[in-house]
Structure formats: structure tokens, C-alpha cells
Amino acid sequence: MKKYLPEGKIFNSPENRYYLQSERTMAEAMAQGLILEGHAVLCDSEHNIIVELPFGKGIIPRSEGAIGIQEGKTKDIALLSRVNKTVCFKVTDIVHEKGEVICRLSRRLAQEECIERYISTLTSGDVIPAKVTHLEPFGCFVDIGCGLPSLIPIDAISVSRITHPNDRFFNGQDIYAVVKSCDEDRICLSHKELLGTWEENAALFSTGETVGGIVRSIEPYGIFIELAPNLAGLAEPRENVRVGQAASVYIKALIPEKMKVKLIIVDVFENSVFPSKINYFITSGRLTKWVYSTNECYKNICSEFV
Incomplete structure (x- = not known):
């Protein structure tokens, strides 16, 4: 059975269903420390x-x-939620109490084991699975294993700027993330x-195509429209256009x-589309350096993992 995944990932597995089925199998799980x-x-x-x-x-x-x-370091809302x-x-x-079988359980012990055997082994650049738990204006909170939380700041979600993490994610969504840094706590x-370089994203499009996008920013000199999470283009100013x-x-x-991507707006309309499925270019392994910029561009946009 896979361990130390975000909560919910093993619930429907055959192994988990087996151990939950009876008092005898739960006793087996207790003996094995599962x-x-x-x-x-x-x-x-x-x-x-x-x-x-x-x-x-x-x-x-x-x-x-x-x-x-x-110890009071975690608020009770973590339980109620x-x-x-x-x-x-x-x-x-x-x-056995009053004819009923009662299993005493500990989520804390599962989390402590997750920290000791998994989270403490993570290093900068590791690509890991995560699950979105809630969204705030400043970032996205995720479960990185056994309900243990971590934060993706809003400016680290994508190259294309968004006004709120719910422009990109929804609660309960399975995603991938990369470890930026590890502190003690x-x-x-x-x-x-993980969403691709400029060149990788641009390769998905061709001059002369008409495609869909989302209005992300309106400036005096033009309108930025996101074609992909890591790729936006600029169209000329136009009236009656709103962000989103x-x-x-x-x-x-x-x-x-x-x-740069030069665009011409064909039409704008209200966005009723649920956040689309994320197209990941990287879902495993370890990054040491990621360069978004093209070789020809004077700008140097990159991330280093040390």
C-alpha cells in the first residue's frame, strides 16, 4: 500500500478496503502499524x-x-473541517463497549510517521503530489501527505498572473508541486x-490559429490574455473588456x-468554464534549475533549487 500521500488517495484502494472490513483485519493493521x-x-x-x-x-x-x-499549535478548525x-x-x-466494537484511532501518529519517513527526507527541487485543501487570496494551501499542510504562494502558481488562486485551482483538486525550500517546521x-517553459507552451500554438483564452490584465497599452497557465499574449486595447x-x-x-505573443481579439464573453485540467510538463523527479526564457531572449527568467 502506498503511504504518505494526501488524504483520500488510498481510501478506495483494495488494501484499505480489506483492512477496514472487520475487527479481525483492523487488528492485523494495528499489529503491522499500518x-x-x-x-x-x-x-x-x-x-x-x-x-x-x-x-x-x-x-x-x-x-x-x-x-x-x-499543545495549542494547531487550531480545532483542523478537526471540524x-x-x-x-x-x-x-x-x-x-x-467492546455496550455490544459495539470501538476502534481507537490516531491521526497524529500517522502524521508523525509521515514527517519522519517522508517529509523530513524532502529536499529543494523534489516534485511531489499534493491535494488542494483551501484557497486564500495570498495562496493555495495543499495537503502534502497525511493531512499535513503546505502553501503555494499566489505568485508561484503560474507565470501568467491571476487575481486569486481559484482562477487556477479548486478545493479537492489533485495537483503536483515542487519543493522550493525546507525549514524545520x-x-x-x-x-x-511544472507548467512548461515559454518555448514548450508556445509550441502548442501556431500563427493564424484562433484559440480560447482568459483576460488576465487590462493595461493602457493593451490587454493581456492567458492562452495557457505559463503563456499569455497581448492584444490591442478594446472597450467593454473585463478581467476574468x-x-x-x-x-x-x-x-x-x-x-511575446501578438493577439487580435475576436470576441469576449462571460467565463462560465470551470478551472480547466492542468497540463503538466513535469510530474516527477527533482529539479535543480528551471529556465522559462528562450535562448534568444535577453530576459532571464529562471528558478534555482539549492
Whole structure:
């Protein structure tokens, strides 16, 4: 069974379903120290998390709900927000109370193991899977393993500028990220490096095509329209255009030496499209340096991972 993935990734796996099926198999999981996942159906008045089990009930006591809860470093909203979602845990005890099988569980122990055996081994440049948990104006919070959070700042989401992370992501979305830096208590992430260079993105388009885009910025000298998360072009000024609108645009020119795309707006209209699937150019391995710029361009846009 794969371990140390964002919560929800192993819930429907055959192994996880096997261990959740009975008191006997849960006892096997406890003996092996396995990390399992279940569905949290309730957070009671004492902030204990109740997990649905086919043969009984699982209880994650408040103090075992997350790293830092007992010390006050983690707020209880981290427990309340797990209701009706998947939670990871290790089984610590199985008892019988009033004719019911009760499994005592610990999400904290699963998180501690994740830190020790996975997160502590990460280094700058590592490409990892992540899951979007919530979006704020300043960035995107993600689960990088067993419910442990990290942040992708808004300016690290893509080369094309966005006004809010919900322009790019939605809650519950599975994405990839790259480790930017590692401190003792946190992992800082980036995302734009996985979305391709100017040249890689420009290769997806051709002069003379009419394609779709999103209005990202309106300046006195023109309108910036995103063709892909890491590629935007400039069209001439036009009235009655607003940021966030969808557009159909004619590609007038692709200019590698200036990293420019010249566009002509064909039409603009309200954008009713859900954030589109992200086209990743990199989904694994480790980066040491990423260069967005073309060889011909005087600009040097790059990221280094040290």
C-alpha cells in the first residue's frame, strides 16, 4: 500500500478496503502499524472525530486528531473541517463497549510517521503530489501527505498572473508541486515550474490559429490574455473588456526572441468554464534549475533549487 500521500488517495484502494472490513483485519493493521483511511462522519461536542466503519465505530480523540492540537499549535478548525471527508489514522486499540466494537484511532501518529519517513527526507527541487485543501487570496494551501499542510504562494502558481488562486485551482483538486525550500517546521512549495517553459507552451500554438483564452490584465497599452497557465499574449486595447472574461483570439505572431505573443481579439464573453485540467510538463523527479526564457531572449527568467 502506498503511504504518505494526501488524504483520500488510498481510501478506495483494495488494501484499505480489506483492512477496514472487520475487527479481525483492523487488528492485523494495528499489529503491522499500518496507516489506513476512513470516512469522518462527525466531530462531537468534545471535538473527537467519529469514523464510519463497516463493523463498528472508529474514534479519533481530540488530542489524536492532528499534530499540535494538544499543545495549542494547531487550531480545532483542523478537526471540524475533516467532517464528511477522508481521514488517515493508525489503529491504537480495539475494545467492546455496550455490544459495539470501538476502534481507537490516531491521526497524529500517522502524521508523525509521515514527517519522519517522508517529509523530513524532502529536499529543494523534489516534485511531489499534493491535494488542494483551501484557497486564500495570498495562496493555495495543499495537503502534502497525511493531512499535513503546505502553501503555494499566489505568485508561484503560474507565470501568467491571476487575481486569486481559484482562477487556477479548486478545493479537492489533485495537483503536483515542487519543493522550493525546507525549514524545520514547514515545506515551502512552488508550482509554475511544472507548467512548461515559454518555448514548450508556445509550441502548442501556431500563427493564424484562433484559440480560447482568459483576460488576465487590462493595461493602457493593451490587454493581456492567458492562452495557457505559463503563456499569455497581448492584444490591442478594446472597450467593454473585463478581467476574468473569456475570449476568442487570433494569433497574429509568436516571437521567441522577445517571448511575446501578438493577439487580435475576436470576441469576449462571460467565463462560465470551470478551472480547466492542468497540463503538466513535469510530474516527477527533482529539479535543480528551471529556465522559462528562450535562448534568444535577453530576459532571464529562471528558478534555482539549492
